[in-house]
Amino acid sequence: MESSTYILSKSNEKPKVEYIETIERVETVEDRRHRNTTFLSEGLKVSTNKPTAEYEGRHRYDPDLQWAVAEEKKLVRRLDKKVCTWVCAAFFCLLLDRSNTSQALADNLLDDLRMNTNDYNLGSTIFNVVFLVAEIPMQLCAKRFGPDRWLPFQMVAWSLVASCQAFLKNRTGYLICRALLGLAEAGFIPENVLYLSYFYTGSEMAFRIACFWVSFQVSQVMSALMAFGIFHMGGVLGLEGWRWLFGLEGALTGIIGVIALFFYPQSPTQPSLYARARGPKAWFNEHEEKILVNRVLRDDPGKGGMHNREGITLRMIGKCLADWHMLPLYILSLTWTVPFIPMYFYQTLTLRAIGFTTFQTALMSIPGATLVGIQMFLWTWISKKSKQTLLLGVGCQLWAIPFLTSFLVVNFQDRPWVKYALIVLLVGYPNLIPIMVSLVSRNAGSIRTRAIASALFNMGIHAASVLGVNIYRNDDKPLYKRGNKILLGIVFFNIGMFIFTKVLYQRENNRRDKVWNSMTGEQKINYLETTSDEGNRRLDFRFDS
Template sequence: MDRANIRQAVTDNLLEELGMTTNDYNLGNSIFAFSFLCAEVPSQLVSKWVGPDRWIPTQMVLWSIVASSQYRIASRTSFLVYRSLLGLLQGGFIPDVVLYLSYFYKHHELTVRLGFFWAAIVVADVVAAISAYALIHMRGILGLSGWRWLFLVEGMVTMFLGITSFGMMPAGPTQTSGWLRGKKGWFTPREETIIVNRVIRDDPSKGNMHNREAISFKLLWRSLMDYDLWPIYILGLTNHIPFATPNIYLTLSLKDLGFSTFQTNLLVVPSQLMHVTNMVILTYLGEMLGQLAFVAAIPQVWALPFLIWLRTVDTSAISKWTVWGVMTVFLGNPYSHPIQVGWASRNANTVRSRTVGAAMYNMCVQAGGIIAANIYREDDAPRYVRGNSVLIGIAMLNIALYVLTKLYYVARNRYRERTWNRMTEDDKLDYLAKTHDAGNKRLDFRFAS
């Protein structure tokens, strides 16, 4: 909510009251994304050192202070400073959660749970839109604008949840007792044994590193240079841009069409509900079919006809309700992010690569967010013909990238299969006993594709 409520705030004349333009709004979104990505790897290293059960609640409390303090924004400069601080403190939160969940679930289970996690993020967007309808109505109370109340109240809610999380998040499946979790914890000793054994059998590397063990610079560098994860990082950079740009401008576009501030905040809800439903369906489909690349490419095919429509149709000359309906279906797209985060985690195959890989992937996603925030420009308004042409090109590029990623991992698996099959049984046993290869560099490891 603290990340998304800027879209609701601009519907309550935030830009006008601060003397800002849509280009300033773009710059604020870019600075947020840049600060967010800069904090990704450092946050992951801290999380691995102190434990995500301690670091995640700390992050939430720290950014809630900044989020609620945004009610004091008084100028373009302070707006940009707050966006930067918020990005720095929220950066790393998502890969921290991915690392934390990996302690409890097997690979294929993690992907589905990540789908639930991103579904919760979208639900938060829905709640933000509905709560914004109420909070913006507080305009005038104590002489404050509605958007100031929006930042203040939602930031305080986050602070409450952050403080509660200190007592609700266990360090791991064998350490679930606590002051809010009960003296006996969540699981019996037998259940703890089952959880740990099934997770380690699925990925033995999870038994090689404690969940509060720091990553050395040598291991960090080795993880960064893991070229077998680079194709997924590239997909993270570009895959959401065709949707992110129109979504950033959705509330502003609806206001420009003639909808009121309060109508605008409620009209974004249907697309969010459709989005979360389709995302969960897509995540399950990826696991059912086992074709991660092709399933993750479906949103790009979804985007193309809508982007072509936006590129060719003068939306100011047709019914605003028609435009809203098209945008609702467009932005109700299935989201492949949970698939790709789980894909990167699965293909890392070590805790240290998974820790750094989750951060690197999300850094690429944030870099894509910077690109997305600057495609629609003021001199291209209101139809954004140039911007939509760029988005069409990116969607087509993404389809090609998914095909190339699929071919890369298939080729890598075939090479390893040939090498492995040429070995005698004694050679295989000797390799398994003596090899220094780790994670996805082992000959007996096969990449998910």
């Protein structure tokens, strides 16, 4: 197919007065390469680019299909409404039930349960450890039973545990609930990332994941507003305000989880239960399904390698773990968010300690959450336009240096509003999590490795939380000078790691370019037909960096 190919819209009927003959641009191989397609072998007639017989969209596969760019954009917007909206709603509920613990601190949760800061740290550590242990098993369950079934089930499960926190009596009950929440929520984020990859191309994923994560910031804002109102219920039926907060927000999640079961579609060719009940007009027609399937496969043929409810074997897990190309990203997942974690978790306690009231503290978390949400969209847009990811990570780390340094050398006890402004700027940092998660998903190279790679990266993020929440300790209060020195050291390590990873991927891409470009068309086809290389090991695969 040549890059000059066009199609002319026609009608079998006699043209009416208002009919306007139009020419629509057909997207070509060269267009998709310019769009930073993951694999360079599109257009080569090789069996390795064909989906397997088990792939759920195999009946819509058509390597010769052509479509207009405008038509595809319209379908993507419809996908956003039918798929991305529900993923964002689910993530909103996840973070609503996570952030309410931080809000409850402002209403004397620790004192009521006869706990201290170290007990709170222990609860966070238990949550994250259980979460880490259960992450891959839960991801495997989602892959086996299908995200459209498993994700709503998880939402209902953790809503029950979250609601039960309203009846906490002591430290032991608190720690048990944190463990159960870690189990119920494990795998939820990488499951949604894998689920989105069924519908979107690699270049589209970052923005959708940005929407996904901005819903997290929206949940923080809503959690603060809800906490402000619900805390005024303190004393109703003899219950503290934080008990009402846990009970009501947990119930809300459960209701949304039940509704989500009917609205999650299984794949581009398998509509949701609600769409099936409404009939064909509620979903895509055959031609539209063909576009949705083939545009994803042409971007990444590996997505046709298995059914979306096909389980992952131990051998597949072993292959993923042995993929050294992904190791730098796993290392970064352990460290790059750490400089911002302590203040995020401790901002409510810090604000109370410098003189702000419970209700002021509940509302004062809103500006930081709003700022980080704005920054997510801004830096995702910058990444798309500049085609840069890892260098932006350097900028993210540089952002933390002036604020951590000021906390280290200045005593803000008599200047609470100055410290508050610095806290807002630190917790409202350039959060690149949508870019990083999309990078991991794209560089994994296949559905098999993507499922495990996304889980491993998310495990690293939560392991970073375990590290982060334990950096500020009781014996380091109130300035946490030792803790801030540690955070500055981690910042400089992260800067070096981002640069190293960028150089590593560029060198590997250059090496492959040299080999691939020296091959004739027949040699390329022969390589793809006979090679045992899979996913990101193939010579036609290019790492995003």
